[in-house]
Amino acid sequence: MISVEEMTHLEEETRRKGVSALxxxxxxxxxxxxxxxxxxxxxxxxxxxxxxxxxxxxxVTARYLAFHCKVTVLFxxxxxxxxxxxxxxFESIRSNKRIKIVTTPxxxxxxxxxxxxxxxxxxxxxxxxENLKKAxxxxxxxxxxxxxxxxxxxxxxxxxxxxxxxxxxxxxxTFHDIKQGLEKMKDKVLIADIGIKT
Numbered sequence: 381m382i383s384v385e386e387m388t389h390l391e392e393e394t395r396r397k398g399v400s401a402l403x404x405x406x407x408x409x410x411x412x413x414x415x416x417x418x419x420x421x422x423x424x425x426x427x428x429x430x431x432x433x434x435x436x437x438x439x440v441t442a443r444y445l446a447f448h449c450k451v452t453v454l455f456x457x458x459x460x461x462x463x464x465x466x467x468x469x470f471e472s473i474r475s476n477k478r479i480k481i482v483t484t485p486x487x488x489x490x491x492x493x494x495x496x497x498x499x500x501x502x503x504x505x506x507x508x509x510e511n512l513k514k515a516x517x518x519x520x521x522x523x524x525x526x527x528x529x530x531x532x533x534x535x536x537x538x539x540x541x542x543x544x545x546x547x548x549x550x551x552x553x554t555f556h557d558i559k560q561g562l563e564k565m566k567d568k569v570l571i572a573d574i575g576i577k578t
Contacts, residue, residue, distance in 0.1 A: 382557040384502045384537050390556065394577040402465045404574050405433065408555055409440020409469070411572035412529055415553050416445070416494055423449045423493040428519055428533075429470075430499040430512075431457025436466030437529050438498025439473050446478040453481045454488055456499055456515040485518035492524040497547040501530040502537040502559065508545060516545045528552045530559070537561040 382390075395401060416423075425445055429438035435457055442451050453473065462470065473479045482488065497519060499512060508516070516534060519526075526549050531537045534546025540561035552569045554562060556576040562569050 381560050381563065383560050387502065387556065387559070390576050390578065394575070397577045399575050399577060401433075402468065404576070405436045405465045405469065406440055407574035408437040408529075408572070409442075410444055411555075411574060412437060412441040412496065412498075412527070412553050413444035415527065415551065415570060415572070420445070420448050420493075424489075424491075424524075425449045425494045425496065426452050426454065426488055426492045426522065426524070427496040428454045428456060428499050428515055430503075431455075431459065431461045431463070431466060432501065432503045433463055433466060434498050434501025434503060434529055436463065436469045437501070438496060439466065439469035441496060441498065441529070442473050442479050443469070443476065446473075446476055449493075451479045452488060452492075453479060454485060454515065454518075455481060455483055456511050485514050488518060488522065490522055492522060494527060495519060495522050495524045496527045496529060497533050497549070498529040499533040499547075501533075504531075504533070504536060504543075508534060508543050513545055516547055520548050526550045530554050531561060532565075535561055540564055
């Protein structure tokens with residue numbers, strides 16, 4: 381198991397060894413898309429994305445899935461707060477005609493084949509804001525297989541403490557190593573190798 385601080389340190393070391401943050405994000409999003417399996421042609425997918433690195437992973441996932449699936453991205457973040465890599469990947473899907481981007485939960489349907497949480501990941505710091513609360517409520521109401529990227533939104537990645545609201549999950553796809561906060565959920569966790577150098 382690994383803490384957020386330890387994971388951050390490993391990512392920094394990996395960048396120093398020549399693997400860019402953009403490449404790590406690309407690898408992460410690709411692994412999430414692959415986790416949906418091979419029988420995905422024509423499936424209907426909703427991806428909830430924030431403005432941080434977790435959202436960036438979601439944007440990459442959307443780009444890969446759009447070759448095979450009907451993809452809708454709900455952006456619940458703030459464009460002014462984009463991390464550099466997340467912005468690059470957001471711009472890459474903004475012009476993709478195969479991807480529909482919406483900004484309010486009400487614009488989503490009530491049923492999808494897959495519903496993906498890429499809103500916060502390990503970046504949860506403090507209480508959830510109202511936009512995230514509304515998004516989590518909609519996420520949990522939607523029918524479909526639920527996949528959380530790295531860690532469910534609303535769960536503290538180090539302690540496992542759950543906020544007043546958190547995303548439901550069928551599968552959690554975490555990167556490199558299981559996060560400490562996922563200990564009680566580990567039977568639902570898949571660990572994906574994204575190229576971290578140790």
